[in-house]
Amino acid sequence: MRKLALNDEILLKIDKAARYIGGEVNSVMKDKDKVDLRFCMAFPDVYEIGMSNLGMAILYDSFNKREDIWCERLFSPWTDLDKLMREQNIPLFALESQDPVKDFDMLGITLGYEMCYTNVLQLLDLSGIPLKAEERGEDFPVVIGGGACSYNPEPLAPFFDLFYIGEGEISYNALFDAYIENKKAGGSKEDFLKKAAQVPGIYVPSFYEVAYKEDGTIASFMPNRPEAPEKVEKQLIVDMKKDYNVLESPVVPFIKATQDRVTLEIQRGCIRGCRFCQAGMIYRPTRERDVETLKKAARTMLKNTGHEEISLSSLSSSDYTQLKELVTFLIDEFREKAVNISLPSLRIDAFALDVMSKVQDVKKSSLTFAPEAGSQRLRDVINKGLTEEDILHGAGEAFEGGWNRVKLYFMLGLPTETEEDMKGIAHLAEKIAERYYEIPKDKRNGKVQINVSTSFFVPKPFTPFQWAPMYREEEFIEKAKIVKNEIRSQLNQKSIRYNWHEPDVTVLEGFLARGDRRSADVILKAYEKGALYDAWSESFHYEIWKEAFAETGMDIEFYTLRERNTDEILPWDFIDAGVTKEFLIREWNQAKNETVTPNCRQRCSGCGARKYEGGVCFEGKN
Template sequence: MRKLALNDEILLKIEKPARYIGNEVNSVMKDKNEVDIRFAMCFPDVYEIGMSNLGMAILYDMFNKREDVWCERLFSPWTDLDKIMREKKIPLFALESQEPVRDFDFLGITLGYEMCYTNVLQLLDLSQIPFLAKERGEEFPLVIGGGACAYNPEPLAEFFDLFYIGEGETAYDALFDAYIANKKAGGTKKDFLLKAAQIPGIYVPAFYDVTYQEDGTIASFTPNQPEAPSKVEKQLVMDMDRDYNFLEAPVVPFIKATQDRVTLEIQRGCIRGCRFCQAGMIYRPTRERDIEDLKEAARIMLKNTGHEEISLSSLSSSDYSELKELVNFLIDEFRDKAVNISLPSLRIDAFALDVMSKVQDVKKSSLTFAPEAGSQRLRNVINKGLTEEDILHGAGQAFEGGWNRVKLYFMLGLPTETEEDMKGIAHLAEKIAERYYEIPKDKRNGKVQINVSTSFFVPKPFTPFQWAPMFREEEFIEKAKIVKNEIRSQLNQRSIRYSWHEPDVTVLEGFLARGDRRSSKVILKAYEKGALYDAWSESFRYDIWKEAFAETGVDMEFYTLRERDTDEILPWDFIDAGVSKEFLIREWKQAKAETVTPNCRQRCSGCGAKRYGGGVCHEGQN
């Protein structure tokens, strides 16, 4: 019988003890003596958020399909348990076996958000694993990172043995086979890493040297081992029928997860080409899943989990070519089983509204639009592909269909932004309110409510805006005040609510997103001074980070305020992410010229992803 790592006395003292006991429906138990690899799969945030991560669920299922691998899960302990574990010197443990992570072969960490970087150090610390990879001997697990943030791994490079760049279904089998072969041959950790570096998509930071110019920019980034490639190429699943890991029985959490539903991934990639969007660039080209596979997956996963909601996952669900058939199937198939259908990432058009009127209850929840910018000029700069006419037309149809609540998402601080663009946010919200009151009074559903939310722009690697400067936090606040004051001057101001993201978090995210290896000492210093759960407003302490910058001598503004030259060596330039640097430079120039680039189905723009084959790039629509 499995012995829990935490006794009853501890479990009674902490919030949500079900986060730590494991043994959920569909979790995988194996005999550790019957496997060659023990893999601890970690998400550096609380259980409820990590259990909502589709990528983690796919890899957990895929790894455990191998008889020679046992993959277990772990998440960041919340601050209450963190304190107890330190006081009682309890090592961090995996949920399935309840055994210490330090005894595993691999510690795999999903890197989805920069503000979780201090949680990565918490995981190492509580696992009693040295922070720096160079200080870890043969007795410690190999620490591997993956996910969207791995497309600039450099701020974390000192802490990881290796990174996986791309989609996990492709090269992990080769990595595991190499590990088992090396283990049987009596090879060392370095022997394995030399073999791993030759596997496509694997980056071993220790095998690369960085030098810097006097002005602080990178002078060179070169391999120091012949086995290490000069370019690490991202790995993609191109045959979504043959190579996609068909997830049949995801683990069902004991407590309500952030996304408490079956997630059905309908496609990968995006055709839209928004110039601020990292996911839209790094996951190119677009690859659709077969509709019959999706129908079967929906039936099986709902049966195996007991969930009462199914969500269609995609960067842009409206662009899935067989969406109408799929949605109508789900509505008809599960009408008698009280299964809700969630449709995120829809472009609001007649079909979307028709579908949502079928799948939502009579109260009708808010509709969400993401214009991103307040003026058409700035929407052209960011290549949003959405006109004011589109927005007002969609809102009008929604209002006529009975909706009276709208959420609008914008960004402030975008390249070339003017005060007129900022005020345009208020003007667009006012026009939407006016559109509501154009409907005959007897057809209105009470008063209209428009919730305007602005985040602050963060330039991300492998986007056309990766060279763009940011602003200081006080400048971001001033921009928010301009919007707020303009909203207050509108006729329908009482119908418009306004909120904005924290500017200090945004500035720090910008530093971590475009940082280099020198950033690691700031992260480590901040963690040592108490930084943890920086993604949580109640835990974030910017004063700690300011002290960390001062004590390490690292100038944050060098990374955030400076516009980069397009010929500068960027920390992530050694990664081939599919989109070429030439394409990104061309799009950066197109942005400054306020020129729109057609989406991938309208015309191929030569981004570089075509060489992968498949997807939109293989449909002859270019």
């Protein structure tokens, strides 16, 4: 029987002790003496968030299918346990075995969003692992980074031995084989890293040298070992039927997770090409999963978990060509079992409304639109592919179907934005309210409620807007005030509620998203000064970060306010993410010209993803 790493006295003191005890339904237990490699898979946020991460669930299942590997889970301890572990010198431990993390062969950390970077250092620190890779000897785990943020790994480069670029199902087996072979041969960590650098998709930061110009931009970025390639190519599944790891028995959390349901990933990638969206670029080309496989997986996962809700996961579910067949099946199959069906990322059309009326309580639910910009001009700039007519038509159909609540999501600070664009947010909300009151009074479902939310734009790597400037904190606040005042001047202002994202978090996110290796000094200093859980508003303290910038001599505005030239070497240029730089430059110019680029099913835009020889690029050509 396992012994818990935390005694009863500690478990009774902390919030949600079930986060730390493991032993959940479908968690994997193995004999650690009968495996060749122990892998600790970490998510740098609390249990409830990490347990909702589909990528982590898929890889956990995939790795554990190998008899010679035991993959265990790890999440960031909340601040109450963090404090106790430091006071009592308790080393951080994995959930399944409750063994210290530093006893593992590999520590893989999922990097899903920039604001978790100080939590990455927390995981290393509490594990007793030196924060910088160069300070780790042979006795410490190999530290690996992966996930969306690994497409610009440079701000974290000094803390990691290597990064995996792309979808984990492809090259991890080769990486594991190289490690096991090196271990059995008595090779050193350096020997393994040389082998790892030759595995497709693997980036070893210590094998590259960066030089800077006097103006602070990058002069050169080159490998310093013959084993390291000049370009690291992202890895992705092309054949979703043959190579996709079908998840059948996901771990069932002891406590309610953020996404407490069965998740069916119906496709990867997106055909839309929104110019601000990193996911829409780095996960190209769009690849659909087989509908019959999805039907079988839905039955199996519900049976193996006991969950009472199933959600379809995709960047744009409406673009899945078999959506109607799949949703009809789910409704018919699980109606009598009272299984709820969640359909995020849908465009609001007649089919979507018909489906939602069958799976939701119309009186309780609200509809979500993401126009992103207040004017058609700016929607064309960002290539949103959504017209005001589309929005008003969808809202009208919804109102006539009984809905009376709408959520609208916008961004402020987009490239070329004008005051008229900002005021357009209020005007669009007003038009939607007016559309509701066109319905005869006796057919309305009470008063209309429109919730308008604005976030502030952050330029991300591998998007056409990666060269764009941002704004200062006070400028973002001024933009929000313009929207707020314009909403107050509308006839239906009482029906419109407005809230906006914190601008200080946005500015910091912008720095971390496009930072280079020098950014690591700021992250380390902020962590040493107490920064932790920066993604949580109650834990985020911008003053700490301001002090860190001052003490390291780093100029945040160099990274946030400056528009880049398209010939500048960017920190992530050594990665081949599938979309070419030529395509991104072309789209950047299209944005400035307010020109719309058709989606992938309308016309190929020559982004570079055809080289993978699969997915939407080859639909109907087999």
